[in-house]
Amino acid sequence: MAMTNPESEPERESVRVLRPRRAVPTDVVRPTRAEVSLPALRHNLRAVRRHAGAAAVYPVLKADGYGHGAPAVARTLERAGADGFCVALLEEAVELRDAGIRAPLLVLGGRFAGAHDALVEHDVRPVLHDVGEIDALARSVRARGLARRFPVHVKVDTGMARLGASLGDLPALVAALGRAPELELEGLMTHFACADEAGDAATEAQLARFAEAEALLVREGHRPRVRHAANSAAILRGRGLFELVRPGLAIFGLGPRTEDGVALGAGELRPVMRVRTQVVALHELPAGSPVGYGATFRTTRPSRVATVPMGYADGLSRALGGAGGRGQLVVRGRAVPIVGAVSMDLTTVDVTDVPGVALGDEVVVLGSQASPGGGEAVQTAEDVARAAGTIAWEVLTSLSRRVPRFYREP
Numbered sequence: 001m002a003m004t005n006p007e008s009e010p011e012r013e014s015v016r017v018l019r020p021r022r023a024v025p026t027d028v029v030r031p032t033r034a035e036v037s038l039p040a041l042r043h044n045l046r047a048v049r050r051h052a053g054a055a056a057v058y059p060v061l062k063a064d065g066y067g068h069g070a071p072a073v074a075r076t077l078e079r080a081g082a083d084g085f086c087v088a089l090l091e092e093a094v095e096l097r098d099a100g101i102r103a104p105l106l107v108l109g110g111r112f113a114g115a116h117d118a119l120v121e122h123d124v125r126p127v128l129h130d131v132g133e134i135d136a137l138a139r140s141v142r143a144r145g146l147a148r149r150f151p152v153h154v155k156v157d158t159g160m161a162r163l164g165a166s167l168g169d170l171p172a173l174v175a176a177l178g179r180a181p182e183l184e185l186e187g188l189m190t191h192f193a194c195a196d197e198a199g200d201a202a203t204e205a206q207l208a209r210f211a212e213a214e215a216l217l218v219r220e221g222h223r224p225r226v227r228h229a230a231n232s233a234a235i236l237r238g239r240g241l242f243e244l245v246r247p248g249l250a251i252f253g254l255g256p257r258t259e260d261g262v263a264l265g266a267g268e269l270r271p272v273m274r275v276r277t278q279v280v281a282l283h284e285l286p287a288g289s290p291v292g293y294g295a296t297f298r299t300t301r302p303s304r305v306a307t308v309p310m311g312y313a314d315g316l317s318r319a320l321g322g323a324g325g326r327g328q329l330v331v332r333g334r335a336v337p338i339v340g341a342v343s344m345d346l347t348t349v350d351v352t353d354v355p356g357v358a359l360g361d362e363v364v365v366l367g368s369q370a371s372p373g374g375g376e377a378v379q380t381a382e383d384v385a386r387a388a389g390t391i392a393w394e395v396l397t398s399l400s401r402r403v404p405r406f407y408r409e410p
């Protein structure tokens with residue numbers, strides 16, 4: 001059950017909070033599936049904790065837990081001792097409360113469009129960066145007559161120009177907090193733009209501005225108990241740990257790559273998601289045969305082409321195929337190139353060089369697969385991202401609701 005305040009129980013809310021749609025594994029006929037390893041999640045939480053020192057660890061479970069299914073991930077990590085969770089949207093926080101998560105929840109998004117009552121009702125801490133939001137939340141808390149002060153976090157922009165109050169905006173924000181005694185400034189946060197870069201100059205400049213913001217607040221009589229700035233890259237580099245850290249990608253087993261190509265946390269983290277599908281058709285083609293929409297690929301030798309039932313509507317990027325596409329999948333423990341265009345539901349791979357590929361063979365999109373002759377092949381979200389010209393975060397969060405998630409224990 002969600003922790004609600006007794007005072008907030010009776011009346012229904014005027015603002016309805018819609019729940020994000022989630023993958024439901026009803027489509028079990030389909031061989032295209034994502035397997036989520038719960039032991040790997042726990043392992044990564046422990047690894048992050050080793051880097052975080054004394055800081056509270058609030059895994060970031062926005063975008064349905066980076067595509068892994070936020071409720072199941074949150075339940076696993078809550079039991080494993082996560083101190084709280086961050087999400088981007090109020091809707092995502094409500095989904096976690098509805099799933100029975102009782103740990104503190106922090107909504108990073110900053111704008112609540114009149115849904116301040118829902119924040120209070122679900123006991124969700126907002127990150128605020130706007131005077132109007134502070135005033136509106138204070139009114140909502142006042143109207144409910146809460147017995148305690150309602151905790152909020154303030155975000156300052158220290159060099160990313162995205163969300164957060166600028167240093168120049170802070171005095172007005174402090175004034176708004178001054179006229180809102182029902183709110184408690186619990187946290188002060190910022191976000192790093194370049195924490196994965198080898199040189200620390202940009203991060204150092206952001207930390208200096210963060211310290212300035214804190215000093216300004218302290219001068220005005222506010223002393224946030226919890227300061228936080230670090231995402232996965234900063235945690236793994238030990239920069240800006242403060243009292244709380246916000247790991248996203250690392251919890252899912254991937255270390256952000258620094259600009260010199262080194263994966264942070266390599267060897268310490270375990271990928272959590274494995275995506276697999278199956279060969280559903282095989283084609284023996286003479287040289288010169290076109291494959292797929294637009295005939296972007298033509299065989300240059302007698303070839304075997306296998307079809308798998310996963311396409312861009314499942315989150316397999318169209319950029320992996322077509323002319324110039326560099327995408328690969330894994331079959332019989334070997335990497336095979338995607339040939340032709342990735343279509344909505346189907347993808348074709350050239351298996352000419354892999355003896356013995358048969359209908360029904362498992363094909364791995366993310367994760368490892370043993371080779372019949374010993375050894376194994378691995379494809380990470382980072383590998384797919386590089387081939388598609390994007391980042392691992394996008395690869396994970398693109399996996400659509402059409403791909404059922406299965407939770408593995410162990």
Ligand SMILES: *Cc1c(COP(=O)(O)O)cnc(C)c1O
Pocket residue numbers: 060062108191230231232233246247248249250256
């Ligand atoms: C997404 C996000 C994070 C987590 O980032 P990772 O690089 O995935 O660790 C942390 N803080 C904020 C504000 C975010 O939006």
